[in-house]
Every structure is written in structure tokens, then in C-alpha cells.
Amino acid sequence: MNLVQEWFPIYLFLIGLLFGSFANVVIFRLPQGRSVVTPRSACGSCGTPVAWFDNIPVLSWLVLRGKCRKCSAKISFRYPLVEILMAVLFWAVGYKYGLSWTTLELLILTFGLVTVSFIDIDHMILPDSFTLSGIVIGLVGATLSPERDFLPSLYGVLVGGGFLWAVAYFYFALRNQDGMGGGDIKLLGWLGAVLSWTSVPFIILTSSVIGSIAGVSMALFRRSDMKSSIPFGPYLALGAFLYIFAGEEITNWYIDLFIPNR
Numbered sequence: 001m002n003l004v005q006e007w008f009p010i011y012l013f014l015i016g017l018l019f020g021s022f023a024n025v026v027i028f029r030l031p032q033g034r035s036v037v038t039p040r041s042a043c044g045s046c047g048t049p050v051a052w053f054d055n056i057p058v059l060s061w062l063v064l065r066g067k068c069r070k071c072s073a074k075i076s077f078r079y080p081l082v083e084i085l086m087a088v089l090f091w092a093v094g095y096k097y098g099l100s101w102t103t104l105e106l107l108i109l110t111f112g113l114v115t116v117s118f119i120d121i122d123h124m125i126l127p128d129s130f131t132l133s134g135i136v137i138g139l140v141g142a143t144l145s146p147e148r149d150f151l152p153s154l155y156g157v158l159v160g161g162g163f164l165w166a167v168a169y170f171y172f173a174l175r176n177q178d179g180m181g182g183g184d185i186k187l188l189g190w191l192g193a194v195l196s197w198t199s200v201p202f203i204i205l206t207s208s209v210i211g212s213i214a215g216v217s218m219a220l221f222r223r224s225d226m227k228s229s230i231p232f233g234p235y236l237a238l239g240a241f242l243y244i245f246a247g248e249e250i251t252n253w254y255i256d257l258f259i260p261n262r
Contacts, residue, residue, distance in 0.1 A: 023115045024083070027082070030127060030129070043068040043070060045068060054069055093107055102148075109138075116130045116233055116237070120183070120233035121234060125183060128183075131183060131186035131187050134190035135189050139157070141153075160189045160193075161186060207235040207239035210239070211230070
């Protein structure tokens with residue numbers, strides 16, 4: 001392994017910090033219909049523009065102790081959390097997949113998944129500008145990439161989006177109310193486009209199990225009924241990351257539980 005390959009994940013960690021900082025801007029502004037480019041970031045309390053030296057990912061938040069330099073208003077811990085999360089995921093992708101076309105595609109996917117997950121948590125929406133664009137980028141990537149084929153990617157869109165569409169259709173037919181958002185359908189289609197149709201069953205199973213556990217736990221903690229709406233996008237994203245980093249290992253472990261000597 002040469003020096004570039006050894007340091008590659010670390011480079012991606014630093015790049016991930018920058019993309020995490022930009023993701024915070026997108027998470028806050030995109031649902032409001034505002035430009036994610038201009039104007040400069042400013043304090044939400046006093047409106048003072050944030051200087052460049054107060055906008056260094058994670059470090060500035062620590063130096064300022066989570067407060068605005070001008071008015072001392074509290075700055076949410078979620079800002080450095082998103083930056084660190086993005087950086088760690090970028091590092092993990094680089095560490096596992098190295099210098100490859102797959103790494104480039106997964107970095108794009110990672111930025112999108114982290115961003116839309118927090119938007120979904122805040123607003124219960126998954127923007128088309130990410131999900132539909134992600135499907136297109138995934139299909140184009142499959143066409144250009146020497147590391148995967150186009151048809152499995154196309155099947156991924158059809159299987160992923162089609163499965164959740166069917167679930168939503170039959171739920172509405174039985175209950176006469178929406179049970180699955182259109183954004184979730186397009187998100188799973190996006191995941192299928194990038195990760196192939198073979199990833200879809202794994203993502204559906206893991207996201208459903210984790211989402212169910214989280215939903216029951218929140219209902220018990222809040223003492224609310226089971227009809228409360230929860231964003232499903234973050235659980236689909238979590239299922240996708242489990243597939244990306246440990247899908248084969250988890251699948252083999254699960255099969256070995258039932259067929260130990262295969």
C-alpha cells in the first residue's frame with residue numbers, strides 16, 4: 001500500500017468535515033426554499049454574519065463553547081454532530097473501498113443520506129431535489145462505472161421504489177389513509193439505483209426492524225399511541241449504511257443461524 005492509499009481515508013475525513021458543514025446549511029435552508037449558497041451564514045439570534053474563523057467545522061464550535069461570539073446565543077450541538085458524522089462516514093467509505101469509482105459514488109450517496117435524514121427528522125419530508133436527482137445520478141453512475149452494471153441498478157430503482165409503492169397502495173386501500181410517504185418510495189429507489197436491487201431486501205428488513213424498535217420505544221417513552229408519525233427516511237439510510245459497511249457479514253451471520261454447516 002503506497003502513501004496516498006494510506007492517507008486517503010484521512011483526506012476523506014477532513015473533506016467530510018467540510019461537506020458536513022455545508023450539509024448543515026442545506027438542512028436548515030432547503031426546506032425554507034432559500035439559497036444554500038448565499039447569503040453567508042449568520043447567527044439565528046442577532047443576525048451577525050459568521051466570520052470564516054468562526055465557521056471552521058467542529059473546532060470553531062469548541063472554541064466558542066457552543067455560543068455566538070457576538071450575542072452569546074447558544075449554537076446547537078447538532079452542527080458539530082452532523083460534521084463529525086459526515087467525516088466519520090467519509091473516512092469509513094475510504095477505508096473500506098479505497099481509491100475506486102465505488103468510493104466516489106458512495107461519498108455522494110453518504111452526503112445525500114445524512115442531509116435528507118436530518119431534513120426528514122425536522123420536517124417529515126425527503127426533498128425531490130435529492131431523491132429524484134439521486135436516482136438519475138445512480139443510473140448514470142452505473143452506466144459510467146467499470147465496477148458495476150446498468151441493469152442491476154435499473155432493477156434496483158424498480159424493485160426498491162416499486163415495493164414501497166405497493167406497501168403504500170395497499171395500506172391506503174385497507175385503512176383509507178397514507179402510511180408511507182412518497183419521499184420514502186423515491187429514497188429506496190435511489191438506494192436501489194446506487195447499491196443495486198440485491199441491497200433492497202436487506203435495507204427493507206433492517207430499516208423496518210430498527211424503525212419498529214425505535215417507534216415502540218418512543219411511544220412508551222412519550223406515553224403516546226402507536227399511530228404517531230415518525231420519519232422513516234433515517235431508518236432507510238441506516239439500513240443502507242449497514243449494507244454498505246457490513247451487509248455481507250450480517251447476511252452470512254443470519255444465514256448461519258439457520259444453516260450452520262452450509
